[in-house]
Amino acid sequence: MLTPGQKAPEFSLFNSDKKEVSLSSLKGKNVIILFFPMAFTSVCTAELCEMRDNISTYSDLNAAILGISVDSPFTLAKFKEEQNLPFDLLSDFNKEVSQAYDTYYETFALNLKGVSKRSAFVIDQDGVIQYAEVLESAGDVPDFQAVRQTLTSLN
Secondary structure, eight states, X not given: OOOTTSBOOOOEEEETTSOEEESGGGTTSEEEEEEOSOTTOHXXXXXXXXXXXXXXXXXXXXXEEEEEESSOHHHHHHHHHHHTOOSEEEEOTTOHHHHHTTOEEEEOGGGOEEEEOOXXXXXXXXXXXXXXXXXXXXXXXXXXXXXXXHHHHHO
C-alpha cells in the first residue's frame, strides 16, 4: 500500500480526448488523483460532480484533478461531456496504474474482473504522496475535507 512520504508511481494514460497525460507533465502543481470504479454509476457520478462543483477551491490550491478508471477513453468522453467535468478523465484500460497504486479489485460487483477501487491521492509539486485513502467499499466516497486540508498545508 502506498503511504504519504513515498514517491508517487509515474504513469502516462490517455484522456477522454485521446491525448496522453503523464503525472510528470503536471510537475509544479499539486495533483489530486481520484480512482473510481466505473463511469455512469451513481456514487462515481456524485463524487466527480462534487469535485466539479468545487473546482475553484481546488484551482485556488494550485491543484490539478485527474479522475482514473478502467473505462475506455470513449466511455470516459461521454461521461465527461454528460456531467460537464472540467478536468481530465484518464483511461487505465490495461489496469496497470490501478495496480501500481494498489487500488484494484481483482473481482468487483457482478463478477467483473479488474476494476479500480475508489481512492484519493494528493501528490505534491515534487511528485511525493501527501495523502492516500483507498476505500474498500465502492459505496463510500473519499474524505474531501482531508484532501482540502492536505492541499492547504502544501500552499
